[in-house]
Amino acid sequence: MNITVNAKKTLLVDGPASVTVTSGRVEVFGYVMDKGKVIIRDGKRMPFTVLENATFDVSLGENACVEEVEGSTIPESWEKAFEELCSIKSRPAVAMIIGAPDSGKTSFCTYLINRLLASKPKIAILDGDLGQSDIGPPCTVSYTFVSKPIADLFNLESENAFFVGVTSPSKAMEKTIQGLTLLRDEILQKSPDFIIVNTDGWIEGEDAIKYKAQLAERLFPNIIFAIQQDERLNPLLDMIRVYRVLTIDSPNAIKQRSREKRRSLRELGYLKYLKNAKVQSIPLSWVRIENGEHLALARNFTDSRREREINELLKIKPLHFAESTDKLLLVFGGNRHIPEEDLRKLEEAFGKKAVVIFDEEAEGLLIALYNSGNKFLGVGVIREVDYRRKVMKICTPVSGSISTVKIGKVRLDKNLREHPFSEELIKQES
Template sequence: MRVNLKRNRTLLVDGPSSITLISGSASALGSKLREGCRVIVRNGKRLPVEAEEDSVLDLRLGEGASFSEIEGSAIPESWRRAFDRILAVQGYVSVMVMGGVDSGKTSFCIYLANIAVNEERRVAIIDGDVGQSEIGPPTTVSIARISKPIIDLFSLKAESMRFVGVTSPSRAPDKALDALKRLRDKSLEMNVNMLIINTDGWINGEGALEYRVETANIFSPDIIVAIQDGEELKHILDRIRDGMIIQVKPPRTVKRRSRDVRRALRELSYRKYLKDAKIQCYPLGWMRIEGLPPDKYDLIRRLREKAKMGRTETEDLSSFGEAYSKLKEMENMLVGLQDENEEFIGIGILCNIDPSRHIIRVYTPVKRRVHSIMVGQIKLDRHGCEILQDERVCGRAGA
């Protein structure tokens, strides 16, 4: 469908859809659209496309997609002032972006990165949101360099990823903080002069307060961008000692996503990272296994010791139903696989632990040598659907 977009007007395009600039001049989140190049808007996402000149766009709308037009820009003035202040900093600058759910955090990071890249800064971004991770699969945090303008973090290639194994940091704050520390260390080796830290929207409650303050302590950012309408972040900002705080407003036109849509987006992503997966068998005795639930720890340790000695525990287990059911409970758990340098190399689904053959079976696309397996706290079926309380709850991710 052809759409004429007049100068200084903005098209809000909801995915799943694609946009191609036919003529004129338009940009999205600070990234200029190139004539004839198709831009994809994923399901559950909205892209604001601003016309700098009268433009013609070709829109392709998938099922459930839509679009609308507004006068002027969808980017709040406070964002532009913040960009100016951040870019005025000479030399290295680290910027942490905070806000509640659907406040525009990721879009702010993308826009800032785009302007900085256009000014020839060397930019890296940390995707610190385990629930709606865009650079890596859900349950991970990651870091990537940005060398040209983007419209979506999804298109970036992670230079390092860490597996946290949960979709909300509230379920494993220490693990998430440890993963972020590793990425901070990585960023120091990357020769960048702008580090942007994107965060998740967990801001309410005592746990969130501590987590946010700790995150700020890890990075000691030069600038904290607080996206808030009122005083949603005040309790956190009051506790942060270092760094300049810049307050900005959430965009009025932001698209809110329900829990179901968020889950559906995660499931799409799991599927992407499980593509071409096969069952791989790893030796139980020689594989490091981390993140075991406390009630399984002793059992697995015993099985691994026996495996190392080449002994089976089949008989003991068959006469000991509880151990069997504990192993069964681990089936379908999401796992993260690491190489010998403790670098995350992919996700998998734990199929089973076979004490008689001394192996652990994992459904994964990873073909490289695996050194350690980190057990996550969520379960997935082979279609990438999250399993809650023994119930299959596949969102209609393809819709």
């Protein structure tokens, strides 16, 4: 479908769609283009501000749509924010972006980067949003450098990432801050001019405020851009008064997304880093496993005498068992029923809590793979843990030699669809 739009108007396109600019000049989040194709994912909206009368070749997917509006949908305060950032003379200049979900954080980062690129500085984007990550896989924080104007940060690959393993920092505040600090230090070694730090939309409540304040303390930004939609941001703004904070507007044309849409956008993030994945088997003794205690995958002290005692008391041999100071974890196949009274006997004899787990509980868990230098290699999914043979089957595009497997709390099915309550389930299990 060909669409002609006159200057000083904006074409809003809701994905899934592909838009090719065939003539004229347009601007997408500060990226001025006179030709080129932009893909808009389902759940996303892209504004094409027309600078010189333009024609577009638009292909719309299911439920996609286009709309023409007057003027630009980029708030004037975004332009002022860009000027304010340019006025900071120290290098690197670190800018942190905060705002509620769907307030325009990613779009504003894209806008700042595109505008900054006109003077060819070295710009790093540090993506601190675990759930709606633009750069790295979901459940990670990540960074990359941007050297060319871009319509959608999602098209960039991460240069390095840190696996947190959950989709919200509320479940891993310290770990997320640790990851972002480590990555920031790595970026600093590469002499950037600007570091743009995007954050997640968790801004309400005591913990959220504490988290953002601690993050600011650790990253020490030269400026914080706060995208304010309503008064919800005020308590957080109060907490970060010591920083140079510039409040900016959320665009009126913003597209709000449902929880389901956010999840399906995240699933595209898994797909980005799991396409071309192959199944490989890793003997458990070859790798260090982190966060696998609840699956009896941590190294532990066991011996054959203990094993005999367990077998005798339960009258059935578990596939595998692991012992920590206060717990005895017993792995069984299928949904085998173990009588409560036998477990109580075992608890009495061992003086610790007996926890039954089933071998399929590991299936589908998102994992991150690291090499011996602790370099993040990529993500994968556990297909199966064969406790008897002590082998883990994983599906991953990573081909290098794996030395550590970090286990996440998100569960994906074979089509990379997220199990809706996976993180909650594991919380109960552990």
